[in-house]
Amino acid sequence: MKLEQIKQLDSIDPLAAKKQAFALPKDTIYLDGNSLGVLPKAVKTRVDDVLSQQWGEDLITSWNRHHWIDLPIQVGNKIAPLIGAETGQVICCDSTSVNLFKVLSAALKMNSTRHKVLSTIDNFPTDLYMVQGLQALLGEDLCQLDMVQEAEITQHLDESVAVLMLTHVNFRSGKVLDMHKLTRQAHELGILVIWDLAHSAGALPVELDQCEVDFAVGCGYKYLNGGPGAPAFLYVAKRHLGKTQQPLLGWMGHAQPFTFNAIYQPANTIHQYLTGTPSVIAMSALDAALDLWHDVDLHQIREKSLALGELLVSLVQQQPSLKDFSLASPTSKHQRGSQVGFTHPDAYAICQALIAENVIADFRAPNILRFGLTPLYTSFQEVERAVSILTKTVQSKVYKQARFMQAQKVT
């Protein structure tokens, strides 16, 4: 595609104006919004207010005056439309890992005549570790992890499986699983389904209610731009609320926390999935970040994300110097989330060399260079520039310098 045509794509992009809402560093091409979203300007204002006025001046009265106590449900209700959920089924709390522990425990308890948790071997490790932890705690008679290849999920669904736990968009390849089909197939066999939406929420339309999903979890710091380590979210289908119980019985999940009763009585709402006191500063940041979505059409997000991905793939594939990069993501754009990965034997060093040129991508072991595409703030011209800098990096072999080979703690 010619530069003129690429400029044209930006000039007709209905989401182009949203970029102004973000405090993007100058001269940086940021293609890592799937790992850590960019700081929205409104978050800075909000956090300043939480620190100076709410905490600084109003202190403890802010729990009521500034509705700190309602943040988990308020934020949950802002996330709900992004994942196809009616209000009252989503709550913001803890980390994705901890939330998985809660919904896994609840689901296993609901399906207690079975004990198998089926997942994929290339799922995000923390998801698999949480099942392994539960297995160690409960014993294999009550919880047993079964990991299979992504292509073989369906053939492993049978009446011995209690819970099917899947990640909607694979973190390495960006491949999207068919939520409708897999949830239906599982339900036909009496299997409960948990979806991890870490790379889906804010990246593409999700239809939890329509698919009749049982439980879901997801991240606040990726496409939702809530900031490093932002609190996560958790979804429980309305039909299960009041009938299930997660086992971390903290006071915030009690029907009436402020009666300070010695005996636990569960809230019969999504609040039962809370454990302790919300992290107010972090949750306020996410709350402000979510306001950016109020006028965003998720179908426009998807359309732009697919177009950005197609442009990236075609520019890389057309460039003879980049012939050693193989697409690690599905070739059909409809099977990709909002990221594109390429394998290359020197992916790590190339990624470091790109970062030195202010093109921020990331590396996923063993050999994937991963580009996150964030329709709210990524432009078509940035994708073009990123590929042109990648081309220069490869042609000049600058990435072969020792400083780019050194493994950092976080990749």
Ligand SMILES: *Cc1c(COP(=O)(O)O)cnc(C)c1O
């Ligand atoms: C990013 C990610 C997580 C992160 O979990 P934390 O508890 O927030 O560290 C979990 N699962 C998937 C699929 C992810 O992509």
